[in-house]
Amino acid sequence: MSASFRGFKRGRRRSEMPKQQYKVKGETFEVDDRYEVKKKIGAGAYGVLCAAIDKKENIMVAIKKIKDAFDDAIDCKRTLREVRLMQHFTHENVLNLRDIMLPPPGQIVEWKDIYLVLELMDTDLHYIIHSKQALMDDHIQYFIYQILRGLKAIHSAKVLHRDLKPNNLLVNQNCDLKICDFGLARGVDEVAETGFTEYVVTRWYRAPELLVENQMYDLGIDIWSVGCILAECLGRKVLLPGKDYLQQLRLIIETLGEPSASDLAILENPQAVEYIKALPKKPKVPFGALYPQANPAAIDMLEKMLVFDPSKRISAAQALEHQYLRALHNVNDEPSAPTFDFSYVTSETTETDLRKLIWDQLRKYHTELGAMPASFAVLDGGGGDGGGVTRAGSSQRPSASGRIDESLADDDNSPADASKLWEALRSGEVVLVRLSYVRRLATLGHLLPKRQDLEPSAIISAEELEIIHRSVDPGIHGRRAAVEVPQHAVPIAVVSHMWATHDHPDPDGTTLSAILAAFDQPDFFQSRSGQPFFSEVGLFFDYSSLYQRLRTDREQLVFDAALGNMSMWYAHPLTTVILLTADRPGLTLSYHARGWPTYEFFMARAVKPTDETCAYWEKTYDVSAGVPCAPKAPTAFAALLQARTFTNGADKDTVTQLYSKTPMLSQLSLYGNHLITSKEPLKEAIMSGALPNLDLSIADEP
Template sequence: MSIPRTHSRSGSRANELSHSMKSKSQSNKTTFDCAGTSFTVDSHYQFIKQIGHGAYGVVVSALDKRTNTKVAIKKIPKAFEDLIDAKRILREIKLLNYLDHENIISILDVQKPPARTGYEDIYIITDLMETDLHRVIYSMQELSDEHIQYFMYQMLRGLLYMHSGGVIHRDLKPSNLLLNKNCDLKICDLGLARGYDNERDDNLTEYVVTRWYRAPEVILNASHYTKALDVWSVGCVFAELLGRSPLFPGEDYLDQVQRIIAVLGIPSQEDMAFIGNESAKRFIKGLPKRQRVPWSTLYAKANPIALDLLNKMLVFNPNKRFTVEECLSHPYFEGLHNSEEEPTAPVQFDWSFDDFTPTKPLLQSMVYEESLKYHPL
């Protein structure tokens, strides 16, 4: 991996096993089979190979013959069986339409369904990236301080755009940070994202952020979140880059809290003021007294300036945690930070669409409407 001077928006998936494929064209559509899944997409997409298989469906790489660029096509079969999941997919489509930034994955196309309602599958076409940060961290790839600095800068740069538009990601972790050979990084998976200016009673106690990357306020409070929770998650990713292992691999909620306190020490009365749950406060007060572990003890070979930034991000009290803007201005990013090249969102994201009770026909109709942005009638 090399550190480029400029961002590159192209990429290809390398070293993946190819899968057998059958292809046939029908009018303006082409159909191919991959790993037991049948894809039917616009005929200008030419199948290359399978690149992933997640909880929501199969992802393949394809060539867009109109532009001669490689793209990723995700098929979400039976997308409307679970209405909560379907609403998350709709939310992600709307957010990716809005978040126009080179460090956030771009949605290039939503295939137009055959009708406004009654269909089952969703096809989303995005930028093609080669791998994700989780795979890189746990590979044999050497990671220099320059690599880590560049990855962190891009994460924060993309997050600045999100936060400025009124969006909290809420699920930042290494596998949601995509990379290519040029070390370009793009944030993905925004299905759990929410706004922070006009929080409604939106079932905020639902699953938010893979446990190891959850901020203390999410574990202990879970009633009101701020942008600070994303900074904590990025701080956890930062530590994982430095140590090539997760910092707080909790086995459950209580273990997660204990692991955090084992490193940061028992919080002061003042720093627990944000916790609304009295039983959570009693639990913490009942833990054995722990002194803070210096970051230099955990990461003896790390750049001291990097550890100073880490110390500003992994702060128990969210009100004292660095903001994304403060992180970007930190000396660790000297030579990269330039406020003129760190765009913010021109307008706030409109969350009003999200305030509805999902039904299958309504969600199908809303996804259909999104597809019309790419396939006008």
């Protein structure tokens, strides 16, 4: 039994111990009676942190509240990973997990929030570096020594931290330092076997092999981060403060100088190599010139950490033996750790499995607990469509997304029930997007940590997609570049059907597998002169202009993609349900592992529609219960022609061309100002002369 719980009477269940509620800046903390919450000290995407007194031990602790910990399988995995890793590393330079609180009495089934009791630290290294407090070389040596001492243990366990930065290095007044936040950690063998391309390491501390999206990387990414942290300590400012991926890579090249041929050979992406070769040739900036007052030994260590080729970087164990740390190094007091087993979670792990694993961690602190109660399990619904956790016996009314999803199975091409879409729209409920490739589709690996482990069948909320789009970082070769397009005036419900081409690209290379948006700009679909931006499959002809186009010519980028200037490839048919809003829409471009590009249009978070929007829907569509989505106009195509965004002749011409160039696109229909795909053919309307069949100049497919 943990020392924190000595003295409990035999047979008395810990869950029967009383709880106390504290309200701290609007946040409710319901904690064991032994703790007295004092103040809120931090908050983030994965929890709220408060300082508290442990009245039993008479010490200050930190209590981290993880809200709705079981509602999302991805968040649950992150919490489980962090808990297990903190338990694994009983190390002076790794933050210690003291306790996991049990749920309130009689609320095991309803248990929502997890409370972790941690060591309380005074501040973090970021605060110290950027404060006015004097920072002497002795301070820097001691901080770097402790980082490397902790990192040696982490790496010896075959664990990559993957998010080392000053904010994740907690410090006390006596300069003791502890590494925290293992939510992004992965096993070395995991990366070697499968590769990872999701969000990893805050940009300023990201190694070049990550910036160019090497699938394979190793412990060297953490060493690069430590080098950036050392430089930040020496200069009291960030060494490489890139505003985006391109600038970050450029700053690295400008600082380290032109990479050698052998350096470039480590890059898996030939487009990245070409981009780097095209950069202006500049000599290396000597670190001694950047930090003239620094200890020469610190400069030498920096030179050995910030090396372009990860195989040439110094290791944590080697760095501890470096002359800069000679006064602190003691090989007998720099312990290693046993290998950490990441196999406890696999792609086959169910939500019930996750709950059992969390329960098993509780039992390490509460030995009086038995096996997980059956009532705490979940109903694994076979397909696992939901990212959230459904409690056993729940009779909750399905969410808006669930109600819509029932009528939109992936193999169902029938029109959606307008009443369900309308109900979700009018209520302002958040609709969830089920997107098999959301990891790839979400912005060049800059997917938020809580989405890093998304399972293929998981669902992601539109609100979370908005956050993703606000963090868009266009990459150097568009592998998963995301583009913001002009804002929409009203929320619109959209359904998109995607077709599978399975083992090969679409034969004619023109399958339109995205939602085509007709924006309010009258010239949006007008043909423009010049070479198409996407000139051939999988390759942008001008990388620097890609970045500029993403920033300045967003409409043209969407226009070119919509006209089929890229081949489409999807591994599985897919139906998505999206609630478009007045916030940030985006077109996301991605490449499948085989090299075939795909793109997807999706939107932000749900907001309640205006009266004007409701009136428009009621006037345009039959929203009575059970009626398939259909405009009140005689045909969907007629409604399309009546829409205000299609009053321009060129728009009509473009629609004709879109159909002729995309034979798998069955019908263009309209919700508000947006085109969607459904199953009834548009050909009859075109052949009848409803649209003039004008010949627009559209580049041939490669």
